[in-house]
Every structure is written in C-alpha cells, then in structure tokens.
Amino acid sequence: MGQVMLKEILLKAFTDMYRSICMANTYENNRKDCQYVHSTSLGHQAIQLATAYNLTPIDYVSPYYRDESILLGLGFTPEHLMLQLLAKAGDYFSGGRSYYSHPSSNLKDKPTIIHQSSATGMQLIPSTGIAKGIQYMQQVGKLDSTPVVICSLGDASITEGEASEAFQNAILYQLPIIYLVQNNNWGISVTAEEARVASAVEYAKGFPGLSTIEVDGTDFELCYYTMQEAINAVRNNEGPILIQANVPLLGHHTSGVRKEFYRTADELAESDKHNPIYKLQWRLGETGVSEKEISDIKAAVEAEISQSFSAALNAPAPMADSALDHVFAPTPITAEKGERAPKHKEKVLMVDAALFAIQEILEQHPEALLFGQDVGKRLGGVFREAATLGEKFGDHRVFNTAIQEAYIVGSTAGLCATGAKPIVEVQFADYIWPALNQLVCELSKSCYLTNGKFPIQMILRVPTGAYGGGGPYHSGSVESTLLSIKGIKVVYPSNAADMKGLMKAAFYDPNPVVMLEHKGLYWSKVPGTEEAKTIEPDSDYILPLGKANIVEKASTEQLNKGNSCCIITYGMGVYWAKAAAKNFDQQVEIIDLRTLYPLDDALVFDTVKRHNKCLIVTEDVALNSFAQALAGRISSECFQWLDAPVEVIGTATVPAIPIHLNLEAEVLPNANKVSAKIKALLNY
Secondary structure (H helix, E strand, O other): OOOOOOHHHHHHHHHHHHHHHHHHHHHHHOOOOOOOOOOOOOOOHHHHHHHHHOOOOOOEEEOOOOOHHHHHHHOOOHHHHHHHHOOOOOOOOOOOOOOOOOOOEOOOOOOEEOOOOOOOOOOHHHHHHHHHHHHHHHHOOOOOOOOOEEEEEEHHHHHOHHHHHHHHHHHHOOOOEEEEEEEOOEEOOEEHHHHOOOOHHHHHOOOOOOEEEEEEOOOHHHHHHHHHHHHHHHHOOOOOEEEEEEOOOOOOOEOOEOHHHOOOHHHHHHHHOOOHHHHHHHHHHHOOOOHHHHHHHHHHHHHHHHHHHHHHHHOOOOOHHHHHOOOOOOOOOOOOEOOOOOOOOOEEOHHHHHHHHHHHHHHHOOOEEEEEOOOOOOOOOOOOOOOOHHHHHOOOOEEEOOOOHHHHHHHHHHHHHOOOEEEEEOOOHHHOHHHHHHHHHHHHHHHHHOOOOOOOOEEEEEEEOOOOOOOOOOOOOOHHHHHOOOOOEEEOOOOHHHHHHHHHHHHHOOOEEEEEEEHHHHOOOOOOOHHHOEEOOOOOOEOOOOOOEEEEOOOHHHHHHOOOEEEEEOOOHHHHHHHHHOOOOOOEEEEEOOEEEOOOHHHHHHHHHHHOOEEEEEEEEOOOOHHHHHHHHHHHHOHHHOOOOOEEEEEOOOOOOOOOHHHHHHHOOOHHHHHHHHHHHHOO
C-alpha cells in the first residue's frame, strides 16, 4: 500500500488490544462475580479496533455481542463496559437491563449506536434502515454531512434470510453502509462446513452492486488501511461494501458455552497461533518500540483493568423500582383537540380519511415518508389507501418495496435514529408474520433496553379483517398476537373520524404504533357499516390513543331497573353490536375501544360496574384471545358488581377463514349471533 503506520496508532492499538485481553482474563478469574452471560472479542480485536479508529462522531455503528474492542476503540472505558457486564445502575448503555457488549449511544463525541439485539443477524436490517435514513434526510435537505454506517456481524449471520433483504435494499438504493463480517468459522459449535455453502464474500458476489473485500482480520495495520479506504469510498457515494475479515475465535462462544465444550486442545492451540497481538507486538518491535516500553504498557493496563473492575464491582445496583421505566417514551398527545365534525366538510370513507391524514402529515413534515408493498404512485395501495400520494410527494417520499415484511418493519428502527419519521405498510395482516422478528426483537425493546435513548417513532399500517370471501390468507385478525408484544401500541379505528384523529396521534407518538385497519370498513361496502363514513375532521384534529368511546347508550330507565348490559368491542364488532342492539329496548350500551393498547381501563370498568353484565365482541378467534384476557381482567376488577359471567363472542376456533361465503359466514360473528348472546345475558 505504500503507507507507513504511525507508531502512535500502533501503540494505541496495542494498549486497547491488551486491555481486551486483561478484561477477558479478569472476567474468567472472577466468574462468580461475572454471573451474567457475556462474550469477549479475543481474536477479533485487530479488525474491530481498526474499524473504530476510522469512524467519526457523525457516523453510525452497529456492533454485535462480541464487539467490545470496537467500543474500546471508540473511547468507551473498560469501566463503562464493566458496568454493563455486571448490570449496574451506572451502565450507560442499558441501565442494567441488557448483556455485556449490547451498546446504545447518542453521545455527541462518538458515532451513534442504536439498540443492539442478541438475536443473531438482527442488526442487518435496522442498520440498513439507518443508511436509508441518511440518504433520505439528505434528499429532503435535513442533513448536509456524509455519515457512514458500519454493520458488524458474524459469518453465521449471512445464512439468514434477512441478510438478503438488507443487501437487496442497500444495493437498490446505493446506501452508505459497510457490512463488516468477522469470519471465525464458528456458529457456537457449528462449523462453517456444516452450516453454509459459501463464505460471506462468495455469497455477496451473487448481489451485483455490492462490492466485496477480504482481509486478514488479525493484521491491525492492514485492517486499518482497508477500513480507511472502504469508509472513504462509501463516504464518497461509491455504494455499499461487504468486508470479510478472517479471524480466529480465541475465547469462549459465551461464558455459558465454553470453548472446551466443543473444541479440542489441538484446535485451540492452532487458533492461538493467529492471535492478533503477536503480530502487533512484532510490528511494534519493527518500529523501534523496546521490550521495556511494551512491559510498561502492559503493567499500566493491568493496573487500570484491576482498578476499573473493582470500581464497577462496588458500583450500586439498579433500584428495583426502575424496572418499569422506559417501556414507552412519553407521548405529547394527551387530549383530544381540533374540530371532529366541521360544518363545512362532507362525509368521507374511512380509507380516504387515512389518506387525507397521511397527506397532511407529509405536507407538514418533510422528515415523514411512506413506503410498503404497492403504495407507490403506480397503484397507490391495493385498497387505494395511498392513492395520489406518490404523485404529490415524489418517489423518494412515497415508494414501493419488494415483498419484504421484515425489511419494511425493521428498517424503521434505523430510519428513526436519523430523524426520519416512517409510515409503513404490510399489505395484509395475514402476511405480517415475517416482520414479527424485527417487531419483537428490535422495535418493541429499543426504548426499554436503551434506557430511553432510542424510542422508535413509526406507524405500521395493517389492513385486517374478513369480508366478501377474502379467504384464508386475506382475512386474518392478528390483534391478539400483536397485543402479546410489550412495547408497542395497537390501534383499531371503526370509522373515518377516528381513523384520521388516531393516525395523527400515532404519528406524533414517539413509540411504535400498529394501525389495524379493517378492509370491510374502508369503503363501507359491508351492509350495516354505512356509519363508518363520517364527516372528515379538520387537519388539526387529533384523538389521543387510549380513549374509548361510548357509541350507544342504554336508557337511564333500563339501567335503573337492572335490565341493561354493556358490550365492549372494536372494529367490525361495533357494527355487529349496533345492529344487534336494535332488537332490544335501549338496554344495550356499546363501548368502542378504538385503541387496544393502551386500553381505556377506566371507561371499561366504570361501564361494567354500572350495568353489571358485560359482553365482549371480537372478530378474532375467541379462544385464548385478547378478548378473553380482557374478560378475565373485567371479572377480577369488577367481580363484586357482576350479576353474570363476562361473556365473549368471536370467530370460531379455526386456523383460517374459509373462502366460500357460506363457510365464512358460519365461522364469523354477526348481528344475529351477538343478539342471541345479549338475550341470554339479559335473562341470566
């Protein structure tokens, strides 16, 4: 290369590398105190330090759980890292909530690090989302610098399907990202030969437009210049790069899966021959560094690590009552405001209310963007829910994606870190399942596990529900599954005004919000759903999440006589309940939940206590559902006021909605089935 490494950089690298060795030895010698599972960077230090030294504070990096040397290279002290190792209150990254080397940082003097999951390969899609966010914020004039994203991962991660989704998008949009693959040829006890047909570099060659580099990851000087050149290339808009750094695994897979469990003494000895510190110490000797200087560095580092470990060991533990902090970031939307039914407006369909809400958001907020399957200007959504938006705002703000639910959802974790505010869509609820990996591991946990540093502000639109013979893959209800995920909010409007007001509130909420939008209510095509069409609220109308609505009241007379009951429902259930209530003489009060989480507990419990009898109506399969869980909560909270068991009616216990209309009608609730339940409840 013709470059001569400065002695100061070599000495810095040696110091940090020896720090990592002393830290690993300290953890091994104090296993009782280091009780939480952890990995170390032994064998990987050269490429990690070389990477860290080439980054600037404007950049982003996604380390994985073996990347402590990247963190040391960025300037985090051993004590910083040890506080996380021991899960202490002073753990800057997670406040004692996450494992060692699971960083998150928004410090101004260092590259940004978003939430890092333990799930192997999970960082690929969010990191690619960061790169897309950088590009987008540059396009809309919100960013004038040229950051680079480093996504660090192990070689086994490349076999995962989400790697392909990340690579496809990085190439398609020519994003400023480097995928740094640290290839130690092990996936716990699984060898490369057992697990894959190609190395990362070989695999990446199947993706035209993704440049590849292979480097000896144990040679610090070589790695330093390789990373320098790659980062400069990406910073100069020369596209994404995959770098494979070949390294030995010298430590345990983790403290819980020890190397001697699955590797022979001969294998370990052979790996140790490639220890990067041997090469680095030899290189220092070449530059004139004496053995005494090396010994002095080692002595100073050993003293530093001992002192740091002692300080971390004696640091206070987290307060128990902090365990519930940062589940969500506080939302600024706490009260209904704006005009819900202005006299100068006409009634609109629910699908149009959503369209108008997003149009107004895009007009007011250049950082907002919309993407998903078929939402671009050619079609504008299969339900026309994004019609005209592509033409009005351009392909860079409203655009199509491939059938990549994991990428659509997971990329929002990275986009948000750049200041972008994504609204995304999965085309049908039945196809949300590939996205759950990212929704559960990344989006739902980010705020909590980063100690509040990285809440993810996004809206995920999900058309849902059954009608008109949609069949087994276009009719599903997924709210019970979604509501089992903590750290997300779930909204389910039943009319146009609620749709617009809740969409606005969801956009301003700093947390992940899933908007479940019933396809049968979009166009009010299902008989009896005409009232889903309402006056369009003004552009400043906002309806806070977690506020249910009384859509039909029982008479005071029937209430006083004890001849009333309440129905708790949402979505299409509102219309089944309203149709059924017509068969009774003002005896039924109907609550539309509007938001399933957070739930309006106060209104639900108060209503049940006044009426003493309750029916919950859901379109989801009733067995083991959100509705049954709510029935249990109502039974517990309102037990002394109840005159009858809390009843639930929902879809029959079938794995899918059958396509024939007769079969569909048989398994779904309807007004007649709800009416029969009301009658039995009133006569209890």
